[in-house]
Amino acid sequence: MSLPSQVKIVEVSPRDGLQNEKQFVDTAIKIELIDRLSATGFQNVEAVSFVSPKWVPQMADGTQVMAGIKRRPGTIYSALVPNMRGFEGAIAAKVDEVVIFGAASEAFSQKNINCSIAESIARFEPVAQAARDAGLRLRGSISCALACPYQGETPVAAVVDVARRMLALGCDEIDVADTIGTGTALRVGQVMRAVTEVVDPARVSGHFHDTYGQALANILAALEAGISIFHSSVAGLGGCPYAKGATGNVATEDVLYMLRGLDIDTGIDLDAVADIGHWISDQIGRKSSSRAGTALAARKAA
Amino acid sequence: MSLPSQVKIVEVSPRDGLQNEKQFVDTAIKIELIDRLSATGFQNVEAVSFVSPKWVPQMADGTQVMAGIKRRPGTIYSALVPNMRGFEGAIAAKVDEVVIFGAASEAFSQKNINCSIAESIARFEPVAQAARDAGLRLRGSISCALACPYQGETPVAAVVDVARRMLALGCDEIDVADTIGTGTALRVGQVMRAVTEVVDPARVSGHFHDTYGQALANILAALEAGISIFHSSVAGLGGCPYAKGATGNVATEDVLYMLRGLDIDTGIDLDAVADIGHWISDQIGRKSSSRAGTALAARKAA
Numbered sequence: 001m002s003l004p005s006q007v008k009i010v011e012v013s014p015r016d017g018l019q020n021e022k023q024f025v026d027t028a029i030k031i032e033l034i035d036r037l038s039a040t041g042f043q044n045v046e047a048v049s050f051v052s053p054k055w056v057p058q059m060a061d062g063t064q065v066m067a068g069i070k071r072r073p074g075t076i077y078s079a080l081v082p083n084m085r086g087f088e089g090a091i092a093a094k095v096d097e098v099v100i101f102g103a104a105s106e107a108f109s110q111k112n113i114n115c116s117i118a119e120s121i122a123r124f125e126p127v128a129q130a131a132r133d134a135g136l137r138l139r140g141s142i143s144c145a146l147a148c149p150y151q152g153e154t155p156v157a158a159v160v161d162v163a164r165r166m167l168a169l170g171c172d173e174i175d176v177a178d179t180i181g182t183g184t185a186l187r188v189g190q191v192m193r194a195v196t197e198v199v200d201p202a203r204v205s206g207h208f209h210d211t212y213g214q215a216l217a218n219i220l221a222a223l224e225a226g227i228s229i230f231h232s233s234v235a236g237l238g239g240c241p242y243a244k245g246a247t248g249n250v251a252t253e254d255v256l257y258m259l260r261g262l263d264i265d266t267g268i269d270l271d272a273v274a275d276i277g278h279w280i281s282d283q284i285g286r287k288s289s290s291r292a293g294t295a296l297a298a299r300k301a302a
Numbered sequence: 303m304s305l306p307s308q309v310k311i312v313e314v315s316p317r318d319g320l321q322n323e324k325q326f327v328d329t330a331i332k333i334e335l336i337d338r339l340s341a342t343g344f345q346n347v348e349a350v351s352f353v354s355p356k357w358v359p360q361m362a363d364g365t366q367v368m369a370g371i372k373r374r375p376g377t378i379y380s381a382l383v384p385n386m387r388g389f390e391g392a393i394a395a396k397v398d399e400v401v402i403f404g405a406a407s408e409a410f411s412q413k414n415i416n417c418s419i420a421e422s423i424a425r426f427e428p429v430a431q432a433a434r435d436a437g438l439r440l441r442g443s444i445s446c447a448l449a450c451p452y453q454g455e456t457p458v459a460a461v462v463d464v465a466r467r468m469l470a471l472g473c474d475e476i477d478v479a480d481t482i483g484t485g486t487a488l489r490v491g492q493v494m495r496a497v498t499e500v501v502d503p504a505r506v507s508g509h510f511h512d513t514y515g516q517a518l519a520n521i522l523a524a525l526e527a528g529i530s531i532f533h534s535s536v537a538g539l540g541g542c543p544y545a546k547g548a549t550g551n552v553a554t555e556d557v558l559y560m561l562r563g564l565d566i567d568t569g570i571d572l573d574a575v576a577d578i579g580h581w582i583s584d585q586i587g588r589k590s591s592s593r594a595g596t597a598l599a600a601r602k603a604a
Contacts, residue, residue: 003488181597183563184559184560184562184563184564185522185560185563185564186305186563186564186565187563210515210593211593211597212556212559212593212594212597213512213518213553213556213559213560213592213593213594214518214556214559214560214563214594216515216516216518216519217518217519217521217522217560219519220487220519220522220523221522240597242601243596243597243600243601243604244600244603244604245596245600246593246596246597246600247593247596247597251515254514254515254516257486257514257515257516258486258487258515258516258519260486261485261486261487261488261489261516262486262487262488263488290515291512291513291514291515291548291549292514292515292516294545294547294548294549295483295513295514295542295545295548295549298545298546298547298548299544299545301546302545302546
């Protein structure tokens with residue numbers, strides 16, 4: 001195994017983790033979550049989105065959240081934006097990075113936004129241009145990169161095609177996201193090796209869900225394919241809209257536990273993150289879905 | 303990745319999975335569990351133990367369980383035995399394989415059975431001899447092969463030493479067991495490569511716990527090190543006595559899901575196993591701790 005010596009973790013809990021919570025999470029809690037995470041050393045926190053509050057009411061307070069946090073030098077605060085209106089909100093809130101997105105599955109693209117993959121990405125051109133003009137970082141997220149709920153396994157060529165289009169838009173970083181968590185290690189390695197033939201591996205990230213328990217094995221396969229940026233969510237916040245009651249985002253604690261054992265530096269203290277995981281789980285009244293977090297707490301209590 | 307094309311799963315739920323259940327599980331349920339598992343195609347089921355019922359009351363009905371099951375040709379039914387008295391029970395019950403055990407940690411051996419590792423294994427000599435004389439298969443299980451609750455990480459050399467001693471006893475198969483689930487992929491690869499220098503890789507199995515969420519990544523690392531036998535427990539039955547409320551044995555459903563994605567043949571149908579996982583979880587009033595099992599059920603319900 002030849003693995004990277006350093007990994008960047010993109011902590012997505014404040015946005016991707018909380019966005020599906022039905023009960024509105026107080027702005028003050030969101031701010032505290034982001035501040036606790038940045039204080040722990042995360043280099044990149046997916047903090048907010050500027051999507052219509054009609055679609056995602058939980059994220060309606062993005063402006064207030066960004067105004068309330070303590071900016072930690074060295075941390076990139078990212079915002080998901082679907083269009084120019086979202087971009088205006090993001091730039092007014094002084095985010096460091098704008099995240100655009102597109103599916104690698106035609107069926108998913110058609111069913112969800114009623115246009116082709118190519119059209120969906122072309123629509124982001126003005127956002128990408130504006131981000132570049134403003135000197136912001138731009139990240140492109142490829143959803144359904146392993147499979148989609150409508151057409152099953154996604155062809156590798158479709159993922160590579162979206163990656164190429166995102167690169168052409170000027171993306172600094174490109175996510176390969178297993179949105180429904182059905183991917184397994186062999187396929188993850190294949191997809192990552194194909195994507196890194198067209199994108200510098202240092203600019204590709206892996207976003208894995210633990211719905212079928214595969215996330216850490218998939219991260220290991222991605223590490224072996226040369227990937228060194230991973231998304232995760234403290235306490236596994238996020239769930240899975242495609243399988244009610246199932247796990248969604250891989251838990252940051254579990255990822256950090258594995259990386260520590262692999263002698264890979266992240267600059268982040270696992271115990272401090274486990275504490276954040278328990279705090280936020282308490283705040284929103286959920287049981288942590290992090291196995292390492294649960295075991296560490298049990299050991300602490302014993 | 304060069305991986306084996308076939309893997310043998312040793313299903314341990316009837317013994318290792320149920321033994322810590324406080325509420326006695328009816329003999330009829332144990333029998334039905336074993337019969338359902340063998341009908342699904344498992345080649346090896348860890349069915350019972352013949353340990354003093356004072357120590358493990360849950361396993362007191364081993365004789366009745368073995369008398370009640372329908373023997374499936376091609377399935378090996380294993381029994382854990384601590385001594386000659388246990389062996390007598392096992393042979394009377396016509397088990398196919400006898401399982402002996404020893405820790406790779408001196409501290410664990412001293413604290414648990416008040417003798418050294420070498421002594422603990424020497425004590426199994428009469429059992430091993432009797433098993434060989436009776437033409438039974440003999441399996442040796444090395445507990446605390448990654449770490450122990452008292453002395454932390456286990457030296458690789460200590461694991462290899464126990465493996466050598468078990469080989470000398472005539473073991474047909476040798477388990478490398480991460481009893482407390484703290485192991486991670488890099489170390490698992492190191493231990494497996496070291497053990498397979500002294501034992502034929504085809505006779506080495508990996509027994510991983512998911513306490514820190516690491517089990518599938520560890521199995522992947524073990525596969526890459528040439529291991530092709532793994533232990534697992536349907537619905538993740540078993541828990542972890544060293545971290546209350548935490549996960550123990552890796553869930554068979556999660557392992558099968560990964561192996562299917564790796565194009566590795568097990569001869570076992572995942573959906574049938576998921577059904578067994580839900581049935582037994584209902585019977586004993588527990589929530590399945592299999593992520594794949596939970597997601598498959600959610601998808602079925604949707």
